[in-house]
Amino acid sequence: MANTSSVNEKETMGMKTKRTVLSIIGTAFFAVLSFIIVFPLVAGLIASFRPGTELIRRGLSVDLDFSSMTLANYKYLFGNNVDGQKYFMWYKNSLILTAVSVVGTLFICYIVAYGLTMYNYKLKNFLFFLVIATMMVPFEILILPLYKEMISLKLIDTMAGVVLPGLCGASTIFFFRQYMTGLPKELLDAGRIDGATEYGICFKIMLPITKPAFAAMSILCAMGAWNNVLWPMLVFRSAEKFTLPIGLNTLLTPYGNNYDVLIAGSMFGIIPVFIVFLCFQRYFIEGMTAGAVKG
Amino acid sequence: MSKFKKFFYSQKAAPYVFVLPFILSFALFWIYPLCSTITMSFQEIKPAGTEWVGMANFVKLTKDTVFHTAILNSFEYMILTLVLLIPFPMLFAVLMDSRLVKAKGFWKACLYVPALTSVVISGTLFRLMFSEYQTGQMNVITAALGLGTFKWLKMKATGLAALLIVACWRWTGVNMLYFISGLKAIDTALYESADIDGATAWQKFRYVTIPLLKPTTIYVLTISVYAGLAMFMEAYMLWAGPDSPNNIGLTIVGYLYKRGITKNQLGYGSAVGIVLLVIALAINIVQLILNGTFKKEED
Numbered sequence: 001m002a003n004t005s006s007v008n009e010k011e012t013m014g015m016k017t018k019r020t021v022l023s024i025i026g027t028a029f030f031a032v033l034s035f036i037i038v039f040p041l042v043a044g045l046i047a048s049f050r051p052g053t054e055l056i057r058r059g060l061s062v063d064l065d066f067s068s069m070t071l072a073n074y075k076y077l078f079g080n081n082v083d084g085q086k087y088f089m090w091y092k093n094s095l096i097l098t099a100v101s102v103v104g105t106l107f108i109c110y111i112v113a114y115g116l117t118m119y120n121y122k123l124k125n126f127l128f129f130l131v132i133a134t135m136m137v138p139f140e141i142l143i144l145p146l147y148k149e150m151i152s153l154k155l156i157d158t159m160a161g162v163v164l165p166g167l168c169g170a171s172t173i174f175f176f177r178q179y180m181t182g183l184p185k186e187l188l189d190a191g192r193i194d195g196a197t198e199y200g201i202c203f204k205i206m207l208p209i210t211k212p213a214f215a216a217m218s219i220l221c222a223m224g225a226w227n228n229v230l231w232p233m234l235v236f237r238s239a240e241k242f243t244l245p246i247g248l249n250t251l252l253t254p255y256g257n258n259y260d261v262l263i264a265g266s267m268f269g270i271i272p273v274f275i276v277f278l279c280f281q282r283y284f285i286e287g288m289t290a291g292a293v294k295g
Numbered sequence: 296m297s298k299f300k301k302f303f304y305s306q307k308a309a310p311y312v313f314v315l316p317f318i319l320s321f322a323l324f325w326i327y328p329l330c331s332t333i334t335m336s337f338q339e340i341k342p343a344g345t346e347w348v349g350m351a352n353f354v355k356l357t358k359d360t361v362f363h364t365a366i367l368n369s370f371e372y373m374i375l376t377l378v379l380l381i382p383f384p385m386l387f388a389v390l391m392d393s394r395l396v397k398a399k400g401f402w403k404a405c406l407y408v409p410a411l412t413s414v415v416i417s418g419t420l421f422r423l424m425f426s427e428y429q430t431g432q433m434n435v436i437t438a439a440l441g442l443g444t445f446k447w448l449k450m451k452a453t454g455l456a457a458l459l460i461v462a463c464w465r466w467t468g469v470n471m472l473y474f475i476s477g478l479k480a481i482d483t484a485l486y487e488s489a490d491i492d493g494a495t496a497w498q499k500f501r502y503v504t505i506p507l508l509k510p511t512t513i514y515v516l517t518i519s520v521y522a523g524l525a526m527f528m529e530a531y532m533l534w535a536g537p538d539s540p541n542n543i544g545l546t547i548v549g550y551l552y553k554r555g556i557t558k559n560q561l562g563y564g565s566a567v568g569i570v571l572l573v574i575a576l577a578i579n580i581v582q583l584i585l586n587g588t589f590k591k592e593e594d
Binding site: 019022023025026027029030031033034037038040041043044047055057058060108111112114115116118119121124127130131134136137138139140141142143144145146147148149164165167168173197198199202223226227228229230234244245246248249252253262263266269270273274277281284285288289 | 304305306307309310311312313314316317318320321323324325327328329331332335387390391393394395396397398400401402403404405406407408409411412413414415416417419420421422423424426428430431432464467468469472473475476521524525527528532535548551552555556561564565568569571572575576579
């Protein structure tokens with residue numbers, strides 16, 4: 001008896017050490033992978049403390065020579081000069097565009113999803129099929145005709161031209177609908193009995209309980225708007241209307257006379273998204289993966 | 296007026312009021328441009344006027360070797376991203392989901408960070424990293440490995456490698472998170488009963504995890520196929536514009552952009568778009584068949 005129990009103990013001891021070793025290997029694996037993934041951004045951050053001319057001459061180099069680091073790029077960026085002023089104009093434009101498209105997209109996608117979920121009517125399934133259909137055509141195919149359309153609607157070089165085509169995002173509608181199908185529909189009837197109108201029910205009763213979906217979607221929409229490049233690049237023409245990515249892109253010339261602003265500006269441009277990510281990490285993942293499991 | 300008001304507030308009208316923005320947006324920004332691009336693909340659009348040319352644009356495409364390069368590049372890129380960005384993130388997800396890894400939240404966050412950056416910023420960083428100078432990061436790495444240095448963005452193989460490295464950097468973490476959320480949906484009782492039957496770790500992965508992850512895998516596959524075929528901005532950033540030496544970085548959308556926007560040939564550019572549309576729809580139908588969507592109706 002005593003013998004077998006000691007054997008068992010040895011076995012569990014052995015398993016425990018095996019577990020610990022495996023756990024160290026597993027954790028080390030992700031540490032290395034994370035290091036590789038984060039590295040380009042760290043390298044960019046280091047480079048932003050070096051003169052831009054060095055970037056053209058040497059590429060993004062790896063050495064950690066602290067003595068050659070300077071704050072000159074950032075001083076120039078925040079200083080009172082043409083480039084700095086231009087940069088913060090782009091920054092401001094990006095912030096405004098992001099705010100407008102998040103508020104617009106969420107409001108419209110919420111009411112559309114509400115209309116597609118809370119009522120039973122003839123065209124409901126057909127309309128939902130149309131929402132899905134818009135997901136099946138890559139947006140890139142539509143850039144030429146949309147570009148032409150924006151010219152004839154006189155919306156080229158305006159914020160409306162950038163925001164309007166994206167307001168009814170199919171995936172956002174899809175997410176809201178997914179969330180709302182789980183809500184109790186009895187609330188609608190309760191609201192009607194209490195004398196609320198259909199619109200009152202939508203905004204005063206149902207909207208508050210859809211808040212978690214709003215949280216997840218607002219972050220995803222904001223990130224999309226802040227980082228959007230292709231469509232704004234086609235619509236905006238005058239430099240004073242550019243958003244941050246479009247503006248930074250114009251600095252990426254072969255002559256590289258603006259690389260100081262480019263690299264420091266790029267790093268400073270990541271900050272808002274990064275802060276939001278650190279605060280609301282849970283919502284990022286929720287919003288992003290919602291379509292994958294059920295869809 | 297009060298009659299209208301009454302109708303507006305009725306339960307019958309309300310849903311249509313709610314979905315009205317979608318109907319408007321659908322008509323203005325989807326159906327109309329889609330029809331317009333189909334029409335334009337049969338036209339030649341010049342400043343002087345528009346001319347119907349029938350199938351001429353498509354006939355020209357069949358003989359256009361630059362377009363063939365673009366198609367080939369897009370397909371190569373798409374297939375290689377599938378090979379790299381489905382099996383590896385899946386394995387990483389399984390490992391991450393096991394009890395063997397400590398500080399999971401931190402690693403997950405690190406792997407997700409690239410998805411936060413705009414293509415412009417990540418493209419700029421990678422353009423600098425793939426610099427052809429000896430001091431460029433990638434050349435430092437390959438030199439340390441004894442492979443010598445490369446003019447990364449000037450040759451076909453290394454140019455494609457650069458695009459794939461950017462894709463892996465951006466999407467490995469995102470795809471891993473998709474697979475993790477798929478794993479969370481698998482009933483743990485299945486693993487317990489597999490344990491009772493004496494299944495090895497590999498058998499559990501092969502016969503429980505992979506089949507039950509199928510919905511997630513199909514989702515990741517679909518978005519990867521679309522993103523792969525429609526890739527443009529990554530190449531645009533790496534080569535600082537739509538042009539690359541010997542068109543090594545030219546994709547289908549890149550060619551659409553070059554013809555339609557840079558050269559202002561909206562007709563010919565639209566024809567390129569229609570080819571991409573047909574490819575996308577064909578893939579969609581194949582995917583629906585594999586998914587078993589049509590089977591249900593037969594039963």
